[in-house]
Amino acid sequence: MPIPAVNTIDNDEPPKLFYCARRFPYNHQVDVKTISRDYCSGCSCTDDCSDPLKCECQQLTVSNVQRLAKSFRPPPGEYGYSYRILLGKTITGVFECNDNCGCQQKxxxxxxxxxxxxxxxxxxxxxxxxxxVRALCDIPAGAFIANYVGALLTDSIADALQGEDEYFADLDLNDAVENEKATTLEKCGYLDMGIGSSDEEDEAAMSKKDADDDGLGSDMSSSSSSEEEEPKMKKIRRKHKEMQNEELNPRRKKLNAAELEKIDAAAAVGDDTVFKWADYFGENNTLFVVDAKKKGNVGRFLNHSCDPNVQVQHVFVDTHDLRLPWSSFFAIRNIKAGEELCWNYGYSPEALDPDRPRHRQLFCKCGSANCRGRLL
Structure with missing residues (x-):
């Protein structure tokens, strides 16, 4: 479908962009051999995968959700697809059918x-x-809008490209899951108890929080576009080492040594179903980043909003390597024709640096009631 570009503000032309519909390796150093049908399983459906209970690919989505502790696990009917509509944010990723499946693509x-x-x-x-980017027609809630496409970089290459991170998008599924869990717990007034926490651990955390509210227990507490329009700082990466280092992770800094040991250890209950990222990948724990600065698609033009109408969903299409999902945009709510399409870039409030130079600060101009103002 052709995508028009208009400018009624000034005489500027859209930024030059080599348009591509699929991601690609940045250079020969980026090993993406797992993007292959050899790293995918397929389904045996003969009904166009209309029955999610029989489709092996859709059941992969279900089984991944079941790995979450019950307190984070959405009920059936609130995740995955139904007639090509996303039912709800699926933080563990959606598994689509692929070249190994017998179903017809269209x-x-x-x-x-x-x-x-x-x-x-x-x-x-x-x-x-x-x-x-704006809608030219009404878009229903849960509808797919576009993907975020660009060059695939390793985390180490991305770190070396200082000053060229305006259009970086992190593919760290592990980080995404942990941030969603932390956000959920903070909304409820509880602290994030980490990957693989059991239901007993969640209940213990909640009980501890209730005791703290009564004055008992520890003193733990829960946490609560740039001046120049171009380039837009679309850096949404969160370095994996920051998530593992208690000195750099503000949520982990609030936990004492005993609690950290509890988080980092495998859960005593449900240990056979808890997925441990570091153990699974071992030394081959390379993280990947998408860079859409020079080559990409329409996804790079979506702006930030503190009250977004679009969300990012990780989807597995050409590989089941958990490090290499697609980043896809879906409508959060019904969107009217003419509305700008915006998503939350995911900047953490802890990322605010009071010493950051003015010209490198990022300000939000979404105008929503809950606008944070400054993002970086």
Missing amino acids: RCFNRVVQQPIRYPIQIYKTAQSGWG
């Missing part, structure tokens, strides 16, 4: 983000936030 109900863009959208110059 008719399969479990092939969504690998399909062409369905809803007409437009790149346009906004009054305050540079170039953005």
